[in-house]
Amino acid sequence: MSEQKLEIVKTEDKKPKPETDQIPFGKTFTDHMFVMDYETDSGWYNPRIVPYEPLTLDPAAMIFHYGQTVFEGLKAYRAEDDRILLFRPSQNLQRLNRSSERLSIPPIDEERVMYYLTQLISLEQDWVPSTQGTALYIRPFIIATETNLAVAPSHSYKFMIILSPVGPYFSGGLKPVKINVEDQFTRAVKGGTGTAKTAGNYSSGYQAQAKANKEGHADVLWLDGVEKRYIEEVGSMNIFFKINGEVVTPELNGSILNGITRMSIIELLKKWGIPVSERKISIAELYQVYEEGGLEEAFGTGTAAVISPVGELNWLGHQMVVNNHEIGELSQKLYDTITGIQTGKVEDRHEWTVEVQ
Numbered sequence: 001m002s003e004q005k006l007e008i009v010k011t012e013d014k015k016p017k018p019e020t021d022q023i024p025f026g027k028t029f030t031d032h033m034f035v036m037d038y039e040t041d042s043g044w045y046n047p048r049i050v051p052y053e054p055l056t057l058d059p060a061a062m063i064f065h066y067g068q069t070v071f072e073g074l075k076a077y078r079a080e081d082d083r084i085l086l087f088r089p090s091q092n093l094q095r096l097n098r099s100s101e102r103l104s105i106p107p108i109d110e111e112r113v114m115y116y117l118t119q120l121i122s123l124e125q126d127w128v129p130s131t132q133g134t135a136l137y138i139r140p141f142i143i144a145t146e147t148n149l150a151v152a153p154s155h156s157y158k159f160m161i162i163l164s165p166v167g168p169y170f171s172g173g174l175k176p177v178k179i180n181v182e183d184q185f186t187r188a189v190k191g192g193t194g195t196a197k198t199a200g201n202y203s204s205g206y207q208a209q210a211k212a213n214k215e216g217h218a219d220v221l222w223l224d225g226v227e228k229r230y231i232e233e234v235g236s237m238n239i240f241f242k243i244n245g246e247v248v249t250p251e252l253n254g255s256i257l258n259g260i261t262r263m264s265i266i267e268l269l270k271k272w273g274i275p276v277s278e279r280k281i282s283i284a285e286l287y288q289v290y291e292e293g294g295l296e297e298a299f300g301t302g303t304a305a306v307i308s309p310v311g312e313l314n315w316l317g318h319q320m321v322v323n324n325h326e327i328g329e330l331s332q333k334l335y336d337t338i339t340g341i342q343t344g345k346v347e348d349r350h351e352w353t354v355e356v357q
C-alpha cells in the first residue's frame with residue numbers, strides 16, 4: 001500500500017454561496033473536491049482535497065468509450081442545532097463497492113473513504129445550507145482513466161467526491177405526480193447492470209422519459225424487461241404501493257436498484273407494525289386492485305425526494321388515479337419521519353445518522 005495520508009490544498013479563491021431556495025439541482029459546486037488515483041501496481045494512492053477544477057483526460061481515456069464508471073448520491077443535512085448530519089453513509093460506500101464489482105472496478109476502502117468524505121464536508125461546512133428542505137448533495141464517483149481503446153477493464157482509475165448545495169425538491173409541499181407506465185423501453189434486466197449505479201442505466205432511460213414528458217407525465221414507471229408485466233421502479237426511484245392496508249414494494253430481483261431510502265422505509269414500517277411485503281407485483285394486479293378500490297397510496301423513494309407521491313398512473317390507456325391526486329397519510333408520515341431523522345428533529349433510534357465534526 002502506498003502513502004494514504006490525506007493531503008489538503010485549500011483554494012485562495014472562494015466562490016460566493018448561492019441563495020439555496022432557488023438553486024437548480026446539480027449546477028453549483030463547492031470550493032473543493034476529493035480525488036484519489038488507482039494503478040494496478042499501487043492500488044489507490046494520493047488521496048487529496050484540492051480546489052474544485054476541471055479534469056484533463058486523454059480523449060482515449062477508457063471512461064469515454066466503454067462506460068466503466070460508477071457513482072453514489074447522498075446528502076449532508078443541517079440540523080436545527082447547527083450540527084451536520086449524514087444519513088446511513090456507510091450504506092452508500094458499500095453500494096459503491098457492489099456497483100464497482102459489477103463494472104470490474106477495484107474496490108475502495110470504505111473506512112478510509114468515510115474519513116476522506118467527512119474531512120471534505122468538514123472543510124466545506126459553510127456550504128451546508130440550513131433552509132428547510134435544503135441539503136449539500138454529495139456525489140462520489142469513479143472513472144476509468146487508462147488511455148487505451150481495448151475493450152477490457154482499465155488499469156487506472158480516479159475516485160472523486162464533489163459537493164453541490166441543493167434547494168428543496170418540492171416547493172410548497174409534496175405534490176403527487178402523473179406517471180406513465182412504460183410499455184416499450186426497458187431500464188434493466190436480471191443479469192445486467194440495473195442493480196449498479198452506473199452511467200448507462202440513466203442515459204438509456206432518457207427516451208422513455210421524453211415520451212412520458214410529452215404526454216404530460218412527470219416520470220416513467222418501469223416494468224420488467226422480459227415480459228413487461230412486473231413493476232420495477234419509477235424513474236430513478238424505488239416504488240411502493242399501499243394496498244388494502246398493506247405496503248407492497250417489488251422484491252430485489254437482480255434488476256432493481258437497492259435503494260437506501262427503500263431499505264429505511266421497510267425498516268420503519270416493520271417497527272411501526274404496518275404490514276409490508278417485498279414481492280413480485282404485476283401491473284395487471286395493480287390495475288385490478290385499483291378497480292376494486294384497494295389502491296390507497298403510491299409513492300417513489302430515493303435520496304433526492306425521499307418520498308415522491310404518485311397521483312396518477314397511466315398504463316396502455318388505463319388511468320389509475322391514486323387517493324384523488326392527494327398525498328396519502330402514510331406517505332406524509334414516512335416523509336416527515338425520515339426527513340425528521342435526517343435533520344435531527346426526530347429521535348434517531350436506529351443510529352442512522354452520522355455527525356460530521
Ligand SMILES: *Cc1c(COP(=O)(O)O)cnc(C)c1O
Nearest residue numbers: 236237238257259260261302303
Ligand atoms: C439511487 C437510485 C434509487 C434510490 O436509491 P437511494 O439509495 O434511496 O437514493 C432508486 N433507483 C435507482 C435507479 C437509483 O439510481
